[in-house]
Amino acid sequence: MTNILIRGLAAAAFASFGSLGLPLAANAQDTIKVAYIDPLSGPGATIGEVGLKTFQFLADEINAKGGAAGKKFEVLGFDNKVNPQETLVQAQKAVDAGARILIQGNGSSVAAALQDWAAKHNDRNPGKEVLYLNYAAVDPVLTNDKCTFSHFRWDANSDIKMEALTNYMKGQTGIKKVYLINQDYSFGQSVRDTALAMLKAKRPDVAIVGNELHPLLKVTDFAPYIAKIKASGADTVITGNWGQDMSLLIKAAADAGLQTNWYTYYAGGTGGPVAIKQANLNHKVFAIAEGHANVPFAASQATEKAFRAKYGVTVFYPRAFNQMRMLAAAMNKAGSATDVKKIGAALEDMKFEVFNGGEGFMRKDDHQFFQPMYVSSLGERDAAKEPFDEEGTGWGWRTVARIETKDTMLPTSCKMQRP
């Protein structure tokens, strides 16, 4: 009998330990809880941590100016291990902890699950709806066939990025043989298919000498893949890889002495620049993004300085700044920090000066944010014009092409159902 009692007590104690990850703020009722659901352990943790820091930095910034709709932001981290099932468990935990704003970005497979969950949750729990703000999952389908009212995306989708990259590649006559290597899941396959279609249309003379899909965040040594790229005789590699799949890929290229041009989405991520410097790929690695540290814009450079001073890392997510600042603006406009239907409506068609300067806007039709995009390359800097380097390498990003907002617009197949 006592035995059972003790076990029961132990179980209860264990259960309360489990909830220690939840907010410990004294006046927890008065904050706007924002749940950050991304990998905080395992192979995705390096980028997940940077994202969490970015959103905490932004919460501090907005709170210092008085918060939104009279309340302060509070960011709660939830570890989803880049796993769709785990994400749904964490999303439920986040909602139970009082969060109505969910933020996620890493992994389009995860994003699709969360998007679906959020829509169903909103149908079943009127009055307790959530908004899902996506800062990095770029599978086009999320704002096309699968679009939902509760999902908003601040990162340019994969098609927009590939359109910009291939437009730049069109003018690079040195490109003869292209190798594609991508992660084997929805996003990687989407990058591959779009690259094939767009290259065929824009550069029919280019030969595709390789087309590879590898497991997502499982490969720890890319040497076999690099050997294959080398053997194919490729002069250019296109990849949508992110996280350690990007840094380890370039690290393996550095070890093997592979000298090709790299057209990437996320070469700037943790570990990327160090590997690029090690491989001595001076201005041969290109990335497409909505901004970088050396964009000549006073406000973003000041923030960059403050961010680096505080965390010792680069602002890798300018879009997160647009996202949180716009969320605060939408809450002020809606006059509420909890009525997510009103906040969502306020976000629609909102125009906003983006982090790196220039105007962006949230398209009402599909909840895709459009903004100026930059193709940039990493290499030696002109210290006067390019003040920031990356990861202590001395090398920094240089803009090679800027694409205006209007030129990034692609049509959508979304048929939004509004509440």
Next chain:
Amino acid sequence: MAELIIISTLNGVLFGMLLFLMASGLTLIFSMMGVLNFAHASFYMLGAFFGFQIARWAGFWPALVIAPILVGGVGMLVERYGLRNVHKHGHVPELLFTFGLAFVIEEVVQMIWGKAPVDFRVPALLDFPAFTIFATNYPAYKLFMLAISVAIFVALFAMLTRTRVGLIVQAALTHPHMVAHLGHNVPLVFMTVFGFGAGLAAIAGVIAGPALVTQASMAALLGPILFVVVVVGGLGSLPGAFVASLLIGLLQTFAVSVNLSMADLLSFLNFTPRPGTVLRDLWQVTVAQIAPILPYILLVLVLIFKPTGLMGTRDT
């Protein structure tokens, strides 16, 4: 093509030798004690993290010696105060014990070193390309890894076949009970072998740490492959583990470079499934794409057709 074959062979042999460093300990422990040690890959991870920490304080070379000794010590303690107590309750509790231990070690590592990968660098002395074939560099560090693994393999083999200790261990491999009846201090032998196996895994961890990624999930990534090696090689067979390690190392590396798909193999049938159907998707999958699951297919096939493994004598 020749270039791809040579480089892939080097990479495959290297990966295979790393696997062998771990599988040798695992198979020794299994054959002596009958324990399938689920925590074995965790000792590999401990080796990498200990190596990282010691390399920070004292440099890489001391780490290469000290870390495996420390992990070996941890292994002995685990055997002495954990496994030995559980042993009297039979095999299932032992299995569960090592299973739980793997989680405990992972959590402890996360508490101490965090959940993100740590920055374990290749020592500057070995950070250069060793040689160039067909304009591809081969890093000196990888050559070093290969040399260490081969050296340990040779030493292990010499010890098992040429020394008295090896004689007892070998006898225990095939006739564990007879050895006990002959009056040897079997608990001590068990403890030493367990610690030694853990130490071997730790050596693999220290040398693989800088080349692969030192992170808390590295044990979970490699653990399942180890069991494949041990089962395919034959439980309790060291030569079997060696052959299976190389086989799986080469299989995984070469599979990556093969682009064949069902569509290519069966093209003579003049049959192409309609686009958009499931069959079409299956038709297009290349060997390279299924490379990561090939070892497990091999595992299933071996268990069906030759349950003793390639060189084993005992049933799994």
